[in-house]
Amino acid sequence: MRIYQPREELRPYVRYYWVLESDEPFSVLTFPIGCPQMIFHGRSPLFIPELSSRQDKFTISGQVNFPAHIASDGDTEMIVAVFYPHTIGMFIDTPPSAFYNQEISGYDIGNKQLNLLADRIFDCADSEKAISLIEQWLTARIIPSLNIKRIGTSLSALLRSPSTSVGNLAGIACLGKKQFGRLFSEYVGMNPKEYGRIARFQRALRMMQLGSRDYADIAYSNGYSDQSHFIRDFRQFSGMTPKQLTAYQTPYSDLYTVPV
Structure with a gap:
């Protein structure tokens, strides 16, 4: 996976872009990350068993409150723009509340200019050029x-x-x-109380990512009422207890980690 940082004028709105090309099948457990995304699939879109569906070739991924697997059949080429929690609506003229707990086709929101951008991306053979096209399109639509x-x-x-x-x-x-x-x-x-729970979960993940396994301390540091409360919330958002997740994969917080 390759990470690209946004140009300076987009940095208050776009966290980063990532590009993945793979000929190997894979299945990855994902969690609520707190950030909406635009996803462009140059080849086969990913399958989500929990939703019994594939992502669209051009997908907008909204805020979710449940864990999910994403699976590739080994024909993956995707470009993803990751936005800050509150900024994607400015660019697509659709409030993010419209796709809460959903992954929708970007072609379905009725934005003709966005559809044209997606078509240009799919006609572009070079990922860096494709990101440049995305950046040009986004920059022209900055309306603070x-x-x-x-x-x-x-x-x-x-x-x-x-x-x-x-x-x-x-x-x-x-x-x-x-x-x-x-x-x-x-x-x-999503409402602020629910988003706070996502942030708290992601913050706990970050502490685990940095090596902490003191779950009582993680609970205290992140405002949970007690360790049992922490484990209940953690199970809701990850599908596992903290101990089970650590045995299954290396903890990683998307929301509190800035990839380089």
């Missing part, structure tokens, strides 16, 4: 707004401390609690 800034500021606080109350997050965003909840759900794709 006060609400994006407000939700972004509250998200930064939430990621630092996932147990921060919705009331405090609303205050950070300079919004009323009800208005904040509505805007957060619209921009991020």
Whole structure:
């Protein structure tokens, strides 16, 4: 897998791009990562057993609250743009709340310019050129707004401390609690309380990734009421207990790791 960093003007909105080409079949367990993605499949799309379906050739992946496997038949060539939790809606003119717990075809949201971009990507034989086309398209659609800034500021606080109350997050965003909840759900794709649980899970994963196996300390450090609460949440989002996951694969937090 190759990682590409976005150009400077896109860095507040796009976390990174990754490219994978593989002729080997594989199956990978994935978790809620807290970030929506645009996925372009140059060859065979991935199969998701939990949804009993394949991704579309051009897929938009929304916020999810469940673990899933992704499987390749050995004919994989994909380019993925990973966005910050609250920014993809600015580019596609569709609120992320519309594809909560879904992976939808990008062709189905009725954005003709986005469809043309996808067609150009599939006609492009070089992945770096394809990413350049994506970057040109995204850069032309940057429209900063006060609400994006407000939700972004509250998200930064939430990621630092996932147990921060919705009331405090609303205050950070300079919004009323009800208005904040509505805007957060619209921009991020799930409500702030649920997203806080995803962030807390990912933060725990990061501690495990860095070598911690003191689950009582992980629970305390991430605001869980006790170790049992941590294990229950962890099982919901990963399908396993922390100990089982560690035996199954190396823990890795997508949300709290910046790949290079």
